[in-house]
Amino acid sequence: xxxxxxxxxxxxxxxxxxxxxxxxxxxxxxxxxxxxxxxxxxxxxxxxxxxxxxxxxxxxxxxxxxxxxxxxxxxxxxxxxxxxxxxxxxxxxxxxxxxxxxxxxxxxxxxxxxxxxxxxxxxxxxxxxxxxxxxxxxxxxxxxxxxxxxxxxxxxxxxxxxxxxxxxxxxxxxxxxx
Numbered sequence: 001x002x003x004x005x006x007x008x009x010x011x012x013x014x015x016x017x018x019x020x021x022x023x024x025x026x027x028x029x030x031x032x033x034x035x036x037x038x039x040x041x042x043x044x045x046x047x048x049x050x051x052x053x054x055x056x057x058x059x060x061x062x063x064x065x066x067x068x069x070x071x072x073x074x075x076x077x078x079x080x081x082x083x084x085x086x087x088x089x090x091x092x093x094x095x096x097x098x099x100x101x102x103x104x105x106x107x108x109x110x111x112x113x114x115x116x117x118x119x120x121x122x123x124x125x126x127x128x129x130x131x132x133x134x135x136x137x138x139x140x141x142x143x144x145x146x147x148x149x150x151x152x153x154x155x156x157x158x159x160x161x162x163x164x165x166x167x168x169x170x171x172x173x174x175x176x177x178x
Contacts, residue, residue: 004144008081011138012088020139025092028136030129031104037061037111040126052166053122056114059162064110064155068103072154076100081141088141095142102143105134105151106158113159130155 030036041061044054078100082088097103108130116123134152137143143151 004146005081005085007145008085008138008141012141015139021091024136024139027129027132028092028104028140028142031108031133034061034065034103034107036129037107040111050120053115053118053120056118056159056163056166057111059165060110060114060155060159061107063162064106064158065103067158068101068106068151068154069097072101072150073098073103078144078147081144085141090141092140092142099143100147101150101154102134102137102147103151104137105130105143105148106155108133109152109155110158110162111155113156114162115159117160117163 037057038061041054041057044050044057046054077098080095080099082090082094108126112123112126112130115126130152134148137148138145
């Protein structure tokens with residue numbers, strides 16, 4: 001955990017500024033409850049041309065949410081960094097669940113990965129937002145770097161699995177890949 005705190009403390013000491021103090025809570029809030037990703041998924045599901053991408057995102061987000069929030073967080077039961085370094089002044093409300101893995105980061109990367117593996121160029125803006133969201137969790141001192149890394153890996157894996165699952169389902173039904 002020493003390297004985790006070294007990185008978090010470096011960010012606090014060398015990167016904190018008024019502009020980022022205003023921007024990072026907004027970026028993090030976009031991921032609250034996965035709402036931005038759920039909204040994007042709903043929009044994609046509305047149109048026949050993007051329905052397959054929307055389905056990939058839906059499966060990926062659902063799988064990530066279950067693995068992250070139901071299985072891994074309670075299993076790891078990792079205390080959040082602000083609960084250890086109590087002198088840190090938080091810019092957002094305290095989270096009351098466990099730290100590992102980062103659910104915000106996991107959902108963001110699950111959505112971006114589903115778009116990437118689904119061969120959509122939409123993965124680029126989604127990927128940029130996913131990286132920013134992961135960084136915001138570090139900047140705000142609510143996750144360790146290993147939490148963010150774990151969330152990113154979980155999201156990428158669930159994105160890949162969801163697209164592969166849908167491809168296999170199409171093959172079983174005798175449909176061509178689109």
